[in-house]
Amino acid sequence: TTAEQETSSISDPLPSWNDGKTKDEIIAFVKKVTTEGTQDFVPVEDRIATFDNDGTLWAEQPIYFQLFFALDQIKVLAPEHPEWKTTEPFKSVLEDDMKGVLKSGKEGLLKIAMASHANIDAEDFKSAVKTWMATAKHPRFNQPYNAVVYQPMLELMTYLEANGFTNFIVSGGDIDFMRAWATETYGIPSHRIVGSTVEAEYDNTDGKASVIRLPGVVLADRGDGKPIGIYRHIGKKPIFAAGNSDGDLEMLHYTDANAHPSLKLYVHHTDETREWAYDRDSPIGELNKGLDEAMAKNWTIANMKNDWNTVFSFEK
Amino acid sequence: TTAEQETSSISDPLPSWNDGKTKDEIIAFVKKVTTEGTQDFVPVEDRIATFDNDGTLWAEQPIYFQLFFALDQIKVLAPEHPEWKTTEPFKSVLEDDMKGVLKSGKEGLLKIAMASHANIDAEDFKSAVKTWMATAKHPRFNQPYNAVVYQPMLELMTYLEANGFTNFIVSGGDIDFMRAWATETYGIPSHRIVGSTVEAEYDNTDGKASVIRLPGVVLADRGDGKPIGIYRHIGKKPIFAAGNSDGDLEMLHYTDANAHPSLKLYVHHTDETREWAYDRDSPIGELNKGLDEAMAKNWTIANMKNDWNTVFSFEK
Ligand SMILES: [Ca+2]
Numbered sequence: 001t002t003a004e005q006e007t008s009s010i011s012d013p014l015p016s017w018n019d020g021k022t023k024d025e026i027i028a029f030v031k032k033v034t035t036e037g038t039q040d041f042v043p044v045e046d047r048i049a050t051f052d053n054d055g056t057l058w059a060e061q062p063i064y065f066q067l068f069f070a071l072d073q074i075k076v077l078a079p080e081h082p083e084w085k086t087t088e089p090f091k092s093v094l095e096d097d098m099k100g101v102l103k104s105g106k107e108g109l110l111k112i113a114m115a116s117h118a119n120i121d122a123e124d125f126k127s128a129v130k131t132w133m134a135t136a137k138h139p140r141f142n143q144p145y146n147a148v149v150y151q152p153m154l155e156l157m158t159y160l161e162a163n164g165f166t167n168f169i170v171s172g173g174d175i176d177f178m179r180a181w182a183t184e185t186y187g188i189p190s191h192r193i194v195g196s197t198v199e200a201e202y203d204n205t206d207g208k209a210s211v212i213r214l215p216g217v218v219l220a221d222r223g224d225g226k227p228i229g230i231y232r233h234i235g236k237k238p239i240f241a242a243g244n245s246d247g248d249l250e251m252l253h254y255t256d257a258n259a260h261p262s263l264k265l266y267v268h269h270t271d272e273t274r275e276w277a278y279d280r281d282s283p284i285g286e287l288n289k290g291l292d293e294a295m296a297k298n299w300t301i302a303n304m305k306n307d308w309n310t311v312f313s314f315e316k
Numbered sequence: 317t318t319a320e321q322e323t324s325s326i327s328d329p330l331p332s333w334n335d336g337k338t339k340d341e342i343i344a345f346v347k348k349v350t351t352e353g354t355q356d357f358v359p360v361e362d363r364i365a366t367f368d369n370d371g372t373l374w375a376e377q378p379i380y381f382q383l384f385f386a387l388d389q390i391k392v393l394a395p396e397h398p399e400w401k402t403t404e405p406f407k408s409v410l411e412d413d414m415k416g417v418l419k420s421g422k423e424g425l426l427k428i429a430m431a432s433h434a435n436i437d438a439e440d441f442k443s444a445v446k447t448w449m450a451t452a453k454h455p456r457f458n459q460p461y462n463a464v465v466y467q468p469m470l471e472l473m474t475y476l477e478a479n480g481f482t483n484f485i486v487s488g489g490d491i492d493f494m495r496a497w498a499t500e501t502y503g504i505p506s507h508r509i510v511g512s513t514v515e516a517e518y519d520n521t522d523g524k525a526s527v528i529r530l531p532g533v534v535l536a537d538r539g540d541g542k543p544i545g546i547y548r549h550i551g552k553k554p555i556f557a558a559g560n561s562d563g564d565l566e567m568l569h570y571t572d573a574n575a576h577p578s579l580k581l582y583v584h585h586t587d588e589t590r591e592w593a594y595d596r597d598s599p600i601g602e603l604n605k606g607l608d609e610a611m612a613k614n615w616t617i618a619n620m621k622n623d624w625n626t627v628f629s630f631e632k
């Protein structure tokens with residue numbers, strides 16, 4: 001970094017955001033809620049910010065990255081399951097036949113999820129995710145998956161934290177999958193990572209106390225599940241929430257219901273050159289109802305193409 | 317405070333703890349895990365401390381304070397339920413007939429719990445608890461319930477925090493009941509308060525997004541439930557855990573399984589003059605198996621009578 005760049009990043013907390021309406025709204029909101037002596041001032045303990053992950057902090061195309069992990073994990077576990085060579089959907093996974101995998105439908109995907117995610121010590125599962133994260137590469141960018149994160153959103157989290165906010169991840173992804181890497185990537189400690197949560201049992205039969213992940217879901221952290229996850233893990237409504245799909249709409253409603261002023265942010269995927277362009281009819285990250293409502297209610301919309309001068313740090 | 321007292325509290329981080337084995341063990345542990353360059357050093361992000369509440373941070377006699385709240389809340393709600401005047405267990409509650417309440421058995425207590433805790437907006441429930449906390453008094457000490465907290469344990473939490481620990485409450489009490497007052501009392505933010513958790517549903521039918529408490533339990537935060545609650549909310553094993561009953565034993569086992577050095581602390585109720593004396597056969601806070609195991613494994617035991625020169629700050 002040159003001296004000039006350093007000066008610019010000191011004076012501009014969001015250097016990867018282009019000047020304009022979106023950036024102005026974010027900065028004006030933060031100034032408003034942190035200026036003492038006004039009725040909009042929000043005490044530090046109520047400055048809760050919640051971030052969806054897939055499509056909001058990191059990319060989610062061509063498929064959710066957690067599904068890439070699941071598919072890779074089937075291969076890791078295959079030597080213990082010789083029967084998978086001849087059983088679908090595992091056969092297709094092992095043969096890198098994605099059409100065959102998709103042909104197995106929801107039932108097949110559930111089998112893949114169970115085989116890769118259930119009936120395992122939570123610590124061992126996180127270790128498996130860490131190993132994967134250290135070795136797997138995104139097919140388009142040839143980067144580790146946790147490098148395929150949005151630089152402007154990292155800056156936004158740093159900016160909020162510098163202004164007394166406490167940031168949380170509230171992800172539809174599995175809570176242990178997230179916790180295996182998100183602290184390092186986003187600087188958010190594991191107790192501030194909320195995600196979809198499976199049933200669990202405590203096991204101390206061998207004198208090595210541990211928690212085992214079971215089939216069955218305690219929290220599906222999308223749609224209605226996001227406010228419920230926030231309620232359970234945080235116990236306060238956010239004043240700032242960011243998402244990218246209709247699955248975040250309830251979280252944004254819940255944020256909007258805060259008695260304090262609040263900012264609702266949608267990341268809109270509009271850049272097919274640097275990232276992807278998708279919204280209303282996308283099988284992943286559908287943003288339809290939410291987009292209409294965001295426009296009608298003047299929520300903040302980050303238009304990736306226009307508002308971000310950098311998408312990924314590895315572009316530079 | 318005199319200058320002498322101030323000097324003493326600066327040099328002694330635990331002034332309400334008498335000098336001796338227990339205090340030495342705590343201080344030696346904290347020095348050990350915070351001294352860089354040794355194999356016992358624990359990085360700040362892994363310095364997780366978990367505290368049971370009832371009987372560990374505040375008193376739990378003659379009955380759990382949350383039960384006092386439930387009984388008082390029945391009286392608050394009674395005008396909306398004229399039928400309670402003639403229906404047990406409510407009739408006995410309204411007539412201050414504790415024998416009648418107890419005669420209704422577990423089924424009666426469950427009815428009281430449901431009527432006072434379920435099918436209510438979580439925010440409204442917390443407001444009810446706050447109102448109760450601001451007005452109700454403990455029958456023996458004539459103090460607000462959140463003043464009936466152990467001064468030595470408050471000092472311990474402050475001491476740990478000053479040494480880079482992150483403190484959590486892991487209580488068998490209801491998570492919303494705890495969150496209504498524990499931040500103010502212990503200085504622990506709501507997202508670091510774990511407790512027993514009920515089913516919940518998201519409701520936005522009237523455009524006022526909220527979460528409604530339902531009957532049914534998602535987490536019974538005692539016994540096996542404590543490590544599961546720690547796993548779900550924190551995602552790391554503690555290196556320091558404090559409890560007072562057999563219901564904390566699994567939490568202490570889970571802590572003991574940490575790859576880092578750990579300290580397991582039992583608060584032992586031995587002071588019938590300043591507080592209460594109870595352990596092996598107490599219907600509340602039974603400490604039997606845990607006491608044997610703590611002694612056999614040389615865990616740390618705070619003997620309230622001998623180790624604490626002050627129990628409650630209002631004694632002074
Ligand atoms: Ca998303």
Ligand SMILES: [Ca+2]
Nearest residue numbers: 368370371561
């Ligand atoms: Ca207890």
